[in-house]
Amino acid sequence: MTGSRDPSTRRRGGAGSVAAAGATYSDEDLIRIALALAAEAPTTGDVPVGAVVLASSGQIIGEGRNAREATGDPTAHAEIVALRAAAVALGGWNLGGCTVAVTVEPCTMCAGAIGAARADRVVFGCWEPKTGAAGSLWDVLRDRRLTHRVEVRGGVLEGECAGLVGDFFADRRG
Numbered sequence: 601m602t603g604s605r606d607p608s609t610r611r612r613g614g615a616g617s618v619a620a621a622g623a624t625y626s627d628e629d630l631i632r633i634a635l636a637l638a639a640e641a642p643t644t645g646d647v648p649v650g651a652v653v654l655a656s657s658g659q660i661i662g663e664g665r666n667a668r669e670a671t672g673d674p675t676a677h678a679e680i681v682a683l684r685a686a687a688v689a690l691g692g693w694n695l696g697g698c699t700v701a702v703t704v705e706p707c708t709m710c711a712g713a714i715g716a717a718r719a720d721r722v723v724f725g726c727w728e729p730k731t732g733a734a735g736s737l738w739d740v741l742r743d744r745r746l747t748h749r750v751e752v753r754g755g756v757l758e759g760e761c762a763g764l765v766g767d768f769f770a771d772r773r774g
C-alpha cells in the first residue's frame with residue numbers, strides 16, 4: 601500500500617510534478633528539503649522529522665522541524681511548526697491549495713491539523729506503523745466521514761527518511 605493516487609487523476613502540472621501550475625518542486629524535491637530540516641533536529645535532542653508547506657503559487661511558504669525538546673511544546677511536531685509558518689505567510693489559517701511534505705507519516709494530531717487547515721495534499725517519506733494517521737494505524741486524512749479529505753502520497757524517499765530516524769535512535773542506544 602502506497603497511499604498514492606493514480607497519477608492520471610492529478611491536476612495539470614505534468615508527470616511527477618506537484619499540482620500547481622508553474623510549480624518547480626517535485627515531491628522528491630520537497631522531501632529532500634524536509635530531510636535537510638530534519639537533520640538539524642538532533643542538535644536539540646529532537647527526533648529528526650522535517651516538513652515543508654508548498655503553496656499553490658509554487659513557493660515554499662512554511663518550514664519546520666520537530667522541536668518538542670527545543671521548545672518544551674508537546675505540539676511542536678514538524679508539520680505543526682510548518683503549518684503555523686505557512687498560515688503567517690498566507691495571512692490566514694486556510695491552506696487550501698497547499699501541499700504538506702513531511703519526512704515521516706503524520707500522527708493523529710498533525711493529520712488533524714492538516715485537515716483543519718484544508719490542505720490539498722500530503723506527501724510523506726517513511727511509514728510509521730506505531731503512530732501513523734495517514735494510512736497505518738488510522739487514515740484521518742481520507743476518512744470518508746469527514747467533509748475535507750486530503751490526497752496522500754507516502755513512501756517518497758522512504759529509505760532516506762527512515763534511515764535518519766533509525767540512526768538517531770541507534771546513536772542514543774549506543
Ligand SMILES: [Zn+2]
Nearest residue numbers: 677707709710
Ligand atoms: Zn505529529
